[in-house]
Amino acid sequence: MVYRAIGIMSGSSLDGLDIVFAEFGENAGQWQYEIRAADCYPYSADWVSRLKNAVSISARDYQLLHADYGHYLGQMVNRFIEENHLHYQVSLVASHGHTTFHLPPHMTAQLGDGAAIAAETQLPVVTDLRAVDVAFGGQGAPIVPIGEKLLLGGYDFFLNLGGIANISVNRESYIAYDxxxxxxxxxMLANEMGKEYDEDGKIARSGKRQQELFLKLNNLDFYKKEPPRSLANDFGTDHVFPIIKNSGCGIPDALRTYVEHIVEQIKNAVSGTGLPEHSATTFKLMATGGGAFNTFLVEKLSEQLKEVNTEVVVPDKYLVKYKEALIMALIGILRWRQEYNVLSSVTGARRNSIGGALWTGQEA
Known part of the structure; x- marks a missing residue:
């Protein structure tokens, strides 16, 4: 069976809207894929501000933003279809939305009204991909592992270096966590120097690790929690960032220290999976997400993971940048097929679930 779908992803780093059009084939439970078109539409300053401040507005304004953002997503999908000449080729759109409130096991909320997307595109649309898992007592995150399992394989670990770093461990009982x-x-640190981001990690490379800050970050209570565990965006923005700012470090030193903190936590995650200490096997970790373009971060990570017999592999730039949007499309297809698309071994839910609300935009 062949499916052609669009996946949309808006990450917590707010660098833009990732859209992928991919063709998927399934035969006897084996999946293949081809990315046919992909693009990232940067957010305007207005949209960055609206999304960043969404958690602090009134309930009424939040619902209005939910609808507005849904119409915006639909318009961006239409633009993508037009620019890539995809008319009459797309059978389904799956949108992750933009996460605002994430409070498992109580609730999770992503902006981007599915009805509005469906009305703009006049296509079937799947949204609210995390909600059912949370209702079943899960963390609602990560949800990408189902796509890694079905589409990628061949690696022992999958690391996503997005706004939040998360890892998947590819073994019989598949686990993943933030x-x-x-x-x-x-x-946010690069913004303090008037930069959108630290290109290639050049500013971090020029700094020096501040040991007191490094230890303080590594001793945060969150890192003592056992998986499954997930993070809301505000842990970084409202808790971690102020710790760094209040340390008094210059921005280059702060960036260097935080890069090394990320690396330390990833190394702890990899070594904490029970890998044999003296195995002759070299384990493989696929790194994707925007952070995989941070040359300095990847260098430091490769150095540290060699100590636990793990090789860091950065795939082609299409997969690095668009893996999550690609997998959103697959999750939408699985929802359409009414097959499990969220793994309870990852999220801690009572059972696997079929996540997503389906909105019908086409005429009868």
Missing amino acids: ICPANRVLN
Whole structure:
């Protein structure tokens, strides 16, 4: 069976809207994929501000923003279809939305009204991908592991270096969890120097690690929690970032220290999975997400993971940048097929679930 779908992802780092059009084939439970088109539409300053401040507005204004953002997403999908000549080729749109409130096991909320997307695109649309898992007592995150399991394989670990860094461990009982804030905090620090982000980690490379801050970050209570565990965006913005700011470090030193903090937490996550200490096997970790373009971060990570017999592999730039949007499309297809698309072994829910609300935009 062949499916052609669009996946949309808005990450916590607010660098833009990732859209992928991919063709998926399934035969006897084996999946293949081809990315046919992909793009990232940067957010305007107005949209960055509206999304960043969404958690502090009134309930009425929040619902209005939810609808407005849904219409915006639909318009961006239409633009993507037009620019890539995809008319009449797309059978489904799956949108992650933009996470605002994430309070498992009580609730999770992503902006981007599915009805509005469906009305703009006049296509079937799947949204609210995390909600059912949370209702079943899960963390609602990460949800990407189902796509890693079905589409990628061949690696022992999958690391996403997005606004939040998370890891998947590819073994019989598949597990995955959030590690620590990543690009969102790094970008906030770069913003202090008038930069959108620290290109290639050049500013961090020029700094020096501040040991007191490094130890303080590594001793945060969150890192003592056992998986499954997940992070809301505000852990990085409202808790971690103020710790760094209040340390009095210059920005280069702060960036250097935070890069090394991210690396330390990833190393702890990899070594904490029970890998044999003296194995002759070299384990493989696929790194994707915007942080995989941070040359300095990847260098430091490769150095540290060699100590636990693990090789860092950065795939082609399409997969690095668009893996999550690609997997959103697959999650939407699985929802359409009414098959499990969220793994309870990852989230801690009572059972696997079929996540997503389906909105019908086409005519009868």
